[in-house]
Amino acid sequence: MTALRVERISFAYGERQALHDVSFNTAAGGFTALLGPNGAGKSTLIALLTRLYDVQQGDIQVAGFSLRSQPREALRRLGVVFQQSTLDLDLSVEQNLRYHAALHGMPRKVANDRIEVELDRQQLAERRKSKVRELNGGHRRRVEIARALLHKPSLLLLDEASAGLDPASRQNLNDHVRSLCNEQGMSVLWTTHLLDEVQPGDELIILNRGNLVAQGRADELAAADGSLQQTFARLTRNAVPA
Structure with missing residues (x-):
């Protein structure tokens, strides 16, 4: 079962392209981390997932329902915790x-x-x-x-949910959300720019400058460079400065 399917999503603000042909799936009942530096396109993708912006190109499906053709059914299956309370x-x-x-x-x-x-x-x-x-x-x-x-909901989306929390509260929140996956079978998409919020067995999606640059298990992606920090640095060395 697929909790979220993103198919060839592109989005532009006027002449500035924010997302370029992004496609990925997340499995039902698991914790998926969406990682990227500032300017990677995470916020734009979240805005599309929550229909703050309309999809310009491609399609997004939540639990099999399209945000373009079945928006009410799709949004009914989505729970959201935004970065700003x-x-x-x-x-x-x-x-x-x-x-x-x-x-x-x-x-x-x-x-x-x-x-x-x-x-x-x-x-x-x-x-x-x-x-x-x-x-x-x-x-x-x-x-x-x-x-x-x-x-x-079928999918819980947390957009930089740990922003503004002290380190202990960040860790407690991350552990708590993971317990929802492990004990309740909840499907979670956790967006962050902080590497320490990603665990080795997580399904990981990395965005940079509007492109999907990697997807797979965090430990498998890290193996190519020796650590997730080094893999992330290699994949995002042309990131937009904060």
């Missing part, structure tokens, strides 16, 4: 989740049941009445993950 800081954890459930048209009993499941899974039950602004960065990310999973 979109939580309402003055609402409680539970109120943020209820608002999301209402947007998805969930009946109240269904929403109640799913909120309880996600609060427990994210270890947030004791903070359900806390306002989001009272939470630290790591707990806010957990609220966003709980919200993204409420409608039971």
